[in-house]
Amino acid sequence: MKNIDFDAVAEKVARMPGVTCVNLVSHLCLDEGREKMIASIREENLDRVIVAACSPEFKEHIFRQALEDAGLNGHLLAMANIREQCSWAHEGDVTEKAVELIKMATNRARLLQPLERKELPVNRKVLVIGGGFSAIDTALHLSRVGLRTTLLEKEAVLGTGTGEWQSLHGFDNSSMTAAVEGDRNIDVLASARMTAAEGTIGDFTVTITREGEEISRKYGAIVLATGFRTELAPTSTLKLRTQAEPISGISIVSQEQLFHMLHNSIVEAKPRTIGFMFDFSDENSRFPTLTTLNNALAAKNKWGSEIYIFCKNVKVDSEGAEKLYREARECGVVFLKCETTPRMSMDNGRVAVEARDVFLGEDTIIACDLLVAEELLLPIAGTETLSSLLNIRLDSRGFYQDENVHLYPVASEKKGVFVIGGCRGNLDMGRVLTDISSVVMSIHELLSSGKIQVEIERVKADPQKCVACLTCIRVCPHSAIQLIRVDTGKDVAVISDLACDACGVCAAICPAKAIEFQGYRDDQTLAQIEAIGES
Amino acid sequence: MNGRIIAFCCEHSAYPAADLAGRLRLHYPESLRVIRVPCAGRVDVIHILKALEKGASAVLVLGCEDGACHHITGNIRAKERVKQCNVLLKEIGVDGRRAVMFSLSPNAPHKFVRVANDIAKTMKESREAR
Numbered sequence A: 001m002k003n004i005d006f007d008a009v010a011e012k013v014a015r016m017p018g019v020t021c022v023n024l025v026s027h028l029c030l031d032e033g034r035e036k037m038i039a040s041i042r043e044e045n046l047d048r049v050i051v052a053a054c055s056p057e058f059k060e061h062i063f064r065q066a067l068e069d070a071g072l073n074g075h076l077l078a079m080a081n082i083r084e085q086c087s088w089a090h091e092g093d094v095t096e097k098a099v100e101l102i103k104m105a106t107n108r109a110r111l112l113q114p115l116e117r118k119e120l121p122v123n124r125k126v127l128v129i130g131g132g133f134s135a136i137d138t139a140l141h142l143s144r145v146g147l148r149t150t151l152l153e154k155e156a157v158l159g160t161g162t163g164e165w166q167s168l169h170g171f172d173n174s175s176m177t178a179a180v181e182g183d184r185n186i187d188v189l190a191s192a193r194m195t196a197a198e199g200t201i202g203d204f205t206v207t208i209t210r211e212g213e214e215i216s217r218k219y220g221a222i223v224l225a226t227g228f229r230t231e232l233a234p235t236s237t238l239k240l241r242t243q244a245e246p247i248s249g250i251s252i253v254s255q256e257q258l259f260h261m262l263h264n265s266i267v268e269a270k271p272r273t274i275g276f277m278f279d280f281s282d283e284n285s286r287f288p289t290l291t292t293l294n295n296a297l298a299a300k301n302k303w304g305s306e307i308y309i310f311c312k313n314v315k316v317d318s319e320g321a322e323k324l325y326r327e328a329r330e331c332g333v334v335f336l337k338c339e340t341t342p343r344m345s346m347d348n349g350r351v352a353v354e355a356r357d358v359f360l361g362e363d364t365i366i367a368c369d370l371l372v373a374e375e376l377l378l379p380i381a382g383t384e385t386l387s388s389l390l391n392i393r394l395d396s397r398g399f400y401q402d403e404n405v406h407l408y409p410v411a412s413e414k415k416g417v418f419v420i421g422g423c424r425g426n427l428d429m430g431r432v433l434t435d436i437s438s439v440v441m442s443i444h445e446l447l448s449s450g451k452i453q454v455e456i457e458r459v460k461a462d463p464q465k466c467v468a469c470l471t472c473i474r475v476c477p478h479s480a481i482q483l484i485r486v487d488t489g490k491d492v493a494v495i496s497d498l499a500c501d502a503c504g505v506c507a508a509i510c511p512a513k514a515i516e517f518q519g520y521r522d523d524q525t526l527a528q529i530e531a532i533g534e535s
Numbered sequence B: 001m002n003g004r005i006i007a008f009c010c011e012h013s014a015y016p017a018a019d020l021a022g023r024l025r026l027h028y029p030e031s032l033r034v035i036r037v038p039c040a041g042r043v044d045v046i047h048i049l050k051a052l053e054k055g056a057s058a059v060l061v062l063g064c065e066d067g068a069c070h071h072i073t074g075n076i077r078a079k080e081r082v083k084q085c086n087v088l089l090k091e092i093g094v095d096g097r098r099a100v101m102f103s104l105s106p107n108a109p110h111k112f113v114r115v116a117n118d119i120a121k122t123m124k125e126s127r128e129a130r
Helices: A006-014 A031-044 A056-069 A083-087 A095-110 A133-144 A163-169 A173-181 A234-241 A255-263 A286-303 A321-330 A383-390 A429-447 A471-475 A505-509 A522-531 B014-023 B045-053 B074-091 B109-129
Strands: A049-053 A077-081 A116-121 A126-129 A149-152 A186-189 A192-200 A203-210 A213-219 A221-224 A228-232 A273-278 A306-311 A334-337 A343-347 A350-357 A362-368 A370-372 A375-379 A417-419 A451-456 A459-461 A481-485 A491-495 A515-517 B005-010 B032-037 B058-063 B099-103
Touching: A006 A095, A031 A056, A049 A056, A049 A095, A056 A077, A056 B014, A077 A083, A077 A095, A083 A095, A083 B014, A095 A522, A095 B032, A126 A133, A126 A213, A133 A149, A133 A173, A133 A186, A133 A429, A149 A192, A173 A186, A192 A383, A203 A221, A221 A383, A221 A429, A255 A286, A255 A370, A273 A286, A273 A350, A273 A362, A286 A306, A286 A321, A286 A375, A306 A350, A334 A350, A350 A370, A417 A429, A459 A491, A459 A505, A471 A481, A471 A491, A471 A505, A505 A515, A505 B074, A522 B032, A522 B045, B005 B014, B005 B045, B005 B109, B014 B032, B014 B058, B014 B109, B045 B058, B045 B074, B058 B074, B058 B109, B074 B099, B099 B109
Parallel strands: A049 A077, A126 A149, A126 A221, A149 A186, A221 A417, A273 A306, A273 A370, A306 A334, B005 B032, B005 B058, B058 B099
Antiparallel strands: A116 A451, A192 A203, A203 A213, A228 A375, A343 A350, A350 A362, A459 A515, A481 A491
C-alpha cells in the first residue's frame, strides 16, 4: 500500500472525535499484531475498535475473535477496507480516500451495539423423505454418527424407484433395506406422506398421514431425497406419431426397457442395429450419457449389434464417464454429432433415423431395429407440494434450487432443510455420494451436541411499533418470522434467531420501521453516508 | 460531497467483486465509496434519498444476479425499491439515472468496473450539459 501516507492518515484519524488512540501495525492479522491489538484494548480501556486494513471478507472473523479475547463483544468492530477498495484500486496518492473510509467506519462504530450469544436446545432426530438410494444411505450414515432417523416413504416398501441405479451401478436393493431393518436408530414409515410442517431448525413439527391416520412428530432437521423420474422426450416420439404408419411398440424403447431386455427377458431376434438418442431436448444430460454408454456397451457385448449414438454433445464430466466413452469407441460404437434433432420415420417395422452429422457435413440415414428414445429427467410428482409445505422454492426446471449458485450445494434457503440427490437435479453416483457425505456432516455439526449457538436479537421487531401488517412475514426469504400473540393480547411479528439468516429484507420493507437489524440499522448506514465527502 | 458515487454492495456478490477488481488492479473512479450491506434487499429508499440529498452525484445498488441471490428474492426487492426511488426522484425533478440497480456475480470484477466507469461518465456528461 505504497500510495497511502500512513503517518498522515494516523495524524488525521487521531483528530477525529471519539478516537482515543491510533496504532500503526504492519501485520495485524498475525499473532504479533493481534497481541498488540488486545494489549491496546486492555490498556486504553477501549469500547469500540476500527481496523483499517484489508477486506473484511477475509479477516473480519479473526479481528472479532481478537476483540472477544480482549473481553470486548465481537460486534463492536468496524472495518475500513483501505487495501482492495482503495490502495489497490487506484493509481496515485489515495491518502484522502483512506481517511474518508476510516471516517465512515468511525461513524458506524460509534453506533454499534454488542450482541449477546446464547445456546438453544435442538431436537436430535432427523426426518429423511424418500426411499431410494440417497435416502437410505443418508439414514444409515446418520445412524452411524448416533442420530435417530425416520425414513418417510410414500410407497409400501423401500427402494421401489431405484431401477435406474440398479442398471448403472449394480446397486443392490435388498442388502440396503435389510441394513435399515436391522438398525435400531432408523425407523421406517412406509405408505406415508408429510401433510404439514412448521417450525424452524432444531424444532420442526411435522404432521405425517399414514393410512388415513395423522401422526405428529418433532425433528431437528429435514432431508429431502425424493429423487427424479424420466419421461420419453416429446421430440423423439411426436415426430413419429405424425407418420401414417403405426408405431410398433418394440422398435422404440426407453433406457430402462432396454436394460430389462438385456438382463432379464429373452429376446427372440437379436436387434442388429440399435440407435440411441440424447442431449437434444435437455442439455443437462450427464445422467443420460452414463445410461447410454452403459447400455450401449452391454448391448454390444451381449448381442454384437451395430450401435449408433445420435447426440449433440457427449458430457463426460462424471466419474468414469471418459473411460466408458473410450471403451465404447474402441469396441466400435459410432457417435454421430448432430446440431438438430434427427428426423425419424417408420420403414418396414424398423425406425429410419435421418441425421446430419456436423463432421461429415452430409445427411445420413440409418435404419435401426431398435431405437432408444431420448429421455427427459424431471422432478417427481409431489415436488411442488413438498416445496410449498416447507416454504422452499423450485428452480426453472422444477428441481429444488439447483441453479442458485449462492446456496451451498445441499442447503436450501430454509436452515435445517436439506436437499440431496436426484431431487435437486444431481444425477450421477459420484455427486450423489458427495451430497450424502456433506448432508451427514452438516447435520452432525448442527445437531449432535443437542444445542446450537446463536446471536440473539440480531434482527428484532419492536412489539410496540409492530402493527401486524404481515409484510415482513410475506417477504422473509427464510420463513423465519411468525405472528405471535403477546401478553397484552396484541399480535406481533417475532423473528426466530435460529432461522434468521440476517439479510435485512424485512428491516428495509417494514412500513412501521419496527424492525431493527443490529450492525446495519438505518442510523448506522446513514452515519456512514454522513461521513462521505466531509474532509 | 462534490461528485461522490455511493455504491451499496451486497456482501455475497458485489463486495467480493469490488475486492477482486482491486486485487486485479482494475482502476475505477476514485470518487466511488462502497457501503457494505448484507443483501441488496437491505437498502431502503431513505438510504438512497439521503445519499442524494447529501450531494452524492449517483447511488448504485449492486446485488446478485437474477435467480442466484443468496437470500433468494433480495435482489428483486432491491430492484423494486430503486424503481420506487426513481418515481420519487422524477416527481421532484431529479434525473432518474442518479439511482440505479445492477446485478453482478462475485466473480465479475470487470462488470463492477464497467458499471462504475459508466455511471461516472454519465454523471460527468450531464454536469457538462448543464
